[in-house]
Amino acid sequence: MEIRSFTIQTLERLPYYLHYMESRETEDVSSRDLANALGLNEVQVRKDLAAVSSKAGRPRRGFERKPLIRDIREALGFGRMDEAVIVGVGHLGTALINYKGFRELGLRIVAGFDLQVEDEIWVNETPVFSSDRLKNLIPRLNVKMAILTVNSENAQAVCDELVAAGIRAIWNFSQVMLNVPDNVIVRNENMAASLAVLSEYLSTGNNK
Amino acid sequence: MEIRSFTIQTLERLPYYLHYMESRETEDVSSRDLANALGLNEVQVRKDLAAVSSKAGRPRRGFERKPLIRDIREALGFGRMDEAVIVGVGHLGTALINYKGFRELGLRIVAGFDLQVEDEIWVNETPVFSSDRLKNLIPRLNVKMAILTVNSENAQAVCDELVAAGIRAIWNFSQVMLNVPDNVIVRNENMAASLAVLSEYLSTGNNK
DNA sequence: GAGATATCGATATCATAATATCGATTAAAA
DNA sequence: TTTTAATCGATATTATGATATCGATATCTC
The missing domain is CATH 1.10.10.10 (Winged helix-like DNA-binding domain superfamily/Winged helix DNA-binding domain)
Incomplete structure (x- = not known):
């Protein structure tokens, strides 16, 4: 390896x-x-x-x-192209699906999943399915990366489903520290912390 | 202090x-x-x-x-409410304007600016102005924080304008490491790096 | 009430990342 | 051609963050 x-x-x-x-x-x-x-x-x-x-x-x-x-x-892996699914197609999820910068970085979002969706819908060229279908579709798509943009309450449960479906890398935009097996990697995008740093600086003037 | x-x-x-x-x-x-x-x-x-x-x-x-x-x-500063402007109202910028999680975190986005906008438009409750008006409006709004979601080419130039207009804290979603005076703080949201970590893990199986 | 133990807080150790130092080298200047 | 100086790479030092250790103590059990 x-x-x-x-x-x-x-x-x-x-x-x-x-x-x-x-x-x-x-x-x-x-x-x-x-x-x-x-x-x-x-x-x-x-x-x-x-x-x-x-x-x-x-x-x-x-x-x-x-x-x-x-x-x-x-x-940076710009040569390779990765495929990912996105779970939680709210405002943030939709933006990420539409964000064209990912293509340049070698990421293609091949499908979305959302609890609110009943039948398949489309966000531009990306199909979005009901979350029910996650456990069947992910193995069939053979995707190993997932972007998690669900709310805090559902994050761990969805994460467990993703892992069971074969996901090995999770980009976590939720506020929850996910519990995963050793062979799954999580990358946290911690908006609350970023904001806190800036906010605190403005209120105290203290840097670093 | x-x-x-x-x-x-x-x-x-x-x-x-x-x-x-x-x-x-x-x-x-x-x-x-x-x-x-x-x-x-x-x-x-x-x-x-x-x-x-x-x-x-x-x-x-x-x-x-x-x-x-x-x-x-x-x-974490949840008591205080900060106001921010957002510059670059593309997909990502629009999503951030709409992202309701910010309110809970104590952030209110009071205005957007975008080069493509001629007259004032609205994204839900948030007005979006032409970037020309940035230097006048920011001092009048008395906002000290800016969210930067412009593309790499414009990032430093926009940053300079923001600083000149009185911005002291910048949340930088661009791929550029911004040059700012000492009394301005920048927080980088580095999507490319996050993605590279995950992608590399998938291709090599190597964690940490 | 006496003993056992979970948990704390303080301190020490270890691991990692950032920065400083310095001799070697090679292109440019004199 | 000789001198100068910019830059590198290697190594040493410092700074920071994470983890381990351990005595003190409040609560629980018997």
Whole structure:
């Protein structure tokens, strides 16, 4: 089993490196350029780059921009296309179905499920089914990723169904910390915490 | 200037503690209960609770549930109501305007701005204006928080306008690491990174 | 009432990530 | 051609967060 050689922290910075480098037109880019542009430490930048690319930098030049872009895209999985279902097609779920940025990132949402839906409906090109049909359809679609945008009350129960249906990766937008077996990965999108950080800053002026 | 005594990591766990405790009906709740339910270390739970509440726990009982709930809600800023504008009213922006969860979290979106809009339009109860009017309206509304859901190309330019208009806290959904003065705080919502974590797990089976 | 034990809070240890330091190297400048 | 300086990569240090340990104590059981 292949293992990842870089940390999640590194992974989280990669999209920013990528965007900066794609916006340049020079032959090379140095770790200092990147660090200054993104407000990071330049040693950290070099370590991140070393973790995802075998290309060495050169003194007084930096790194060749184009090969590095390729390596970062590779590390971010931009080559592969994943399929996912989305459960909970309210406002947020609908927005995510419509969000065209996912395609660029290599994600295709192939179906939605919602308790409120009786017969199949369509949100643009995406079919949305009653949640009842989740346990049958997911194995047939052979999808391994699910986006969870249901409310807190239902989150764990839906999660259990998803796992039983064969889902192995869950992108969790609910306020619940999900209980899953070891072979299932959860990524939490914690809006309440994000908002709290900002709100607290405004009310106290205290950063970090 | 009041300072926050707890870390962002603690803050990110608070919504989960809160949800768990609100779903219980017992008089008390122990750090072990919480830790087991949420898959955390119980020492970590105790430290988090100590950081946001002066209430002591008792041997063999744990913590009184209701006062602790109050303290966590206080720490998360649920008492206060913040106002924000949203810039970039595409699919994601529209969803966030409609997302009723924000109200519970103490956030009211008072206006939207979008380049495509010529005259004022309405998204439910929220007025959306042309981006031209941003620099005049934001000071008049006296809003200090902005949600940024524009595309990467425009993100930094819009950010600069927001800062000039008096915005001090930015919730950034774009793929760009924004450059801001020291007295402005940015919180990045990094969808590409989240997706990459999940996608990579599915393709390699490697967790953590 | 005496003993057992669950739970706390404090402190110590460990793990991980961020940052600083420094010699080596190579392109540019003199 | 020689000197200068920007940049790298490796290593050391520091900072931060997570986890383990342990004595104190309040409640429960007998």
